[in-house]
Amino acid sequence: MDRIRLVGGNELNGRIPISGAKNAALPLMIASLLTDDTLTLENVPHLADVEQLIRILGNHGVDYSVNGRREKQQEGYSRTINFTARNIVDTTAPYELVSKMRASFWVVGPLVARMGEAKVSLPGGCAIGTRPVDLFLEGLAALGAKIEVENGYVLAKAKNRLKGNRYVFPKVSVGATHVLMMAATLARGETVLENAAREPEVVNLADCLNAMGAKITGAGTSTIHIDGVEMLSGARQKVIPDRIETGTYAMAVAMAGGDVLLENARPDLLQGALDIIAETGAEIVPTNSGIRVKRNGHGIQPVDITTEPFPGFPTDLQAQFMGLMTMAKGKSRITETIFENRFMHVQELARLGAKISLSGQTATVEGVDTLKGAPVMATDLRASVSLVIAGLAAEGETIVNRVYHLDRGFERLEEKLSGCGAVIERLSS
Ligand SMILES: CC(=O)N[C@H]1[C@@H](OP(=O)(O)OP(=O)(O)OC[C@H]2O[C@@H](n3ccc(=O)[nH]c3=O)[C@H](O)[C@@H]2O)O[C@H](CO)[C@@H](O)[C@@H]1O
Numbered sequence: 001m002d003r004i005r006l007v008g009g010n011e012l013n014g015r016i017p018i019s020g021a022k023n024a025a026l027p028l029m030i031a032s033l034l035t036d037d038t039l040t041l042e043n044v045p046h047l048a049d050v051e052q053l054i055r056i057l058g059n060h061g062v063d064y065s066v067n068g069r070r071e072k073q074q075e076g077y078s079r080t081i082n083f084t085a086r087n088i089v090d091t092t093a094p095y096e097l098v099s100k101m102r103a104s105f106w107v108v109g110p111l112v113a114r115m116g117e118a119k120v121s122l123p124g125g126c127a128i129g130t131r132p133v134d135l136f137l138e139g140l141a142a143l144g145a146k147i148e149v150e151n152g153y154v155l156a157k158a159k160n161r162l163k164g165n166r167y168v169f170p171k172v173s174v175g176a177t178h179v180l181m182m183a184a185t186l187a188r189g190e191t192v193l194e195n196a197a198r199e200p201e202v203v204n205l206a207d208c209l210n211a212m213g214a215k216i217t218g219a220g221t222s223t224i225h226i227d228g229v230e231m232l233s234g235a236r237q238k239v240i241p242d243r244i245e246t247g248t249y250a251m252a253v254a255m256a257g258g259d260v261l262l263e264n265a266r267p268d269l270l271q272g273a274l275d276i277i278a279e280t281g282a283e284i285v286p287t288n289s290g291i292r293v294k295r296n297g298h299g300i301q302p303v304d305i306t307t308e309p310f311p312g313f314p315t316d317l318q319a320q321f322m323g324l325m326t327m328a329k330g331k332s333r334i335t336e337t338i339f340e341n342r343f344m345h346v347q348e349l350a351r352l353g354a355k356i357s358l359s360g361q362t363a364t365v366e367g368v369d370t371l372k373g374a375p376v377m378a379t380d381l382r383a384s385v386s387l388v389i390a391g392l393a394a395e396g397e398t399i400v401n402r403v404y405h406l407d408r409g410f411e412r413l414e415e416k417l418s419g420c421g422a423v424i425e426r427l428s429s
């Protein structure tokens with residue numbers, strides 16, 4: 001199993017290219033199931049989750065081809081990929097494939113909308129909470145699907161096409177918004193989704209579906225209208241830059257000090273989080289080519305945060321922010337409201353000397369003057385990168401085990417950081 005070795009203490013200076021967003025690429029890839037035409041996606045990041053979803057889509061009969069130079073692809077750069085679901089050969093998504101990642105469950109929407117049936121294993125993904133799928137099932141049922149859950153599989157059937165309806169999400173869910181929006185594009189009549197997720201990834205998906213011929217308005221607000229159409233065609237869509245990767249590297253600079261241009265980053269995708277990072281003492285400057293982050297010489301200021309659905313502070317940046325707060329000049333409180341078990345990084349940060357206490361959904365972080373390198377274990381995707389952020393400022397060597405978590409969501413992490421002066425390498429085994 002690969003590990004990451006870091007020696008802390010260096011500032012970060014230079015440029016970091018921000019990749020296409022994992023959490024936008026995955027639903028866009030799944031949208032290819034809605035048409036027998038080719039969907040071309042630009043700026044698809046080279047990540048373990050993307051590769052896994054390619055396998056899952058392949059199982060349903062989706063062909064894919066990568067544009068551009070092969071050696072670039074092997075080096076792990078974002079790519080343009082064509083997806084063509086000419087014939088859906090299988091409407092079952094098996095446990096062996098779906099249990100590895102949460103988003104693979106989302107095929108249920110396009111499959112039942114286009115094929116009238118889907119049998120999809122209950123999903124896996126980061127172990128950050130119970131992560132039920134009740135809203136997906138309730139929402140699909142509102143669109144007329146017959147739903148059964150049997151032997152760990154969801155069976156969804158709509159033999160006479162889904163039927164548009166009004167559905168009010170009792171709780172904001174990004175995944176369920178993606179799925180119901182995709183399903184409703186091929187339903188008969190109008191669907192109104194209320195209390196929908198407003199995340200930029202939902203907007204990226206709606207833009208793609210509209211380019212494919214769907215009639216969606218309101219994506220990015222909490223009410224989305226979808227007028228169902230008979231069929232969708234192919235299209236070309238660019239994956240938005242990864243706002244979580246952007247926030248992560250911004251916090252890495254805030255932690256280690258230095259001056260880095262986050263190329264291709266879009267401030268509007270994470271303005272709330274950037275404002276918080278600025279409050280900690282970093283300078284955030286939007287430029288024509290991205291976002292410049294600087295921190296020179298000043299101590300890190302403690303700031304309290306609470307995670308919330310977009311446009312609030314993202315839960316996917318909570319662990320990284322805790323990493324940053326471990327060396328703040330004082331006490332900060334971090335409250336997690338989205339997932340009930342997303343504090344597994346606390347005990348690993350403690351190995352580096354962090355002082356954190358937990359009470360319910362709130363962590364209190366007492367900033368320390370120094371962290372000391374240690375072996376630590378990645379427990380999930382964002383938790384693992386919080387250990388990298390802390391390791392960048394820790395004295396001596398930190399070894400992060402279970403790097404496969406990082407590979408799910410961070411493209412060429414060690415190359416991007418070492419290119420800015422960090423001492424970081426992958427130890428392959
Ligand atoms: C691949 C992807 O894009 N993953 C992101 C997506 O996950 P995901 O789409 O799984 O997250 P949701 O927005 O659905 O989850 C939000 C909350 O709703 C709950 N819930 C969700 C569905 C449901 O049927 N019932 C229910 O109770 C969840 O347990 C959680 O407490 O959004 C999360 C919240 O921004 C991010 O942390 C994940 O990185």
Ligand SMILES: C=C(OP(=O)(O)O)C(=O)O
Binds near residue numbers: 103128381382
């Ligand atoms: C929680 C995440 O991913 P997933 O929903 O795929 O588990 C994440 O991207 O931080």
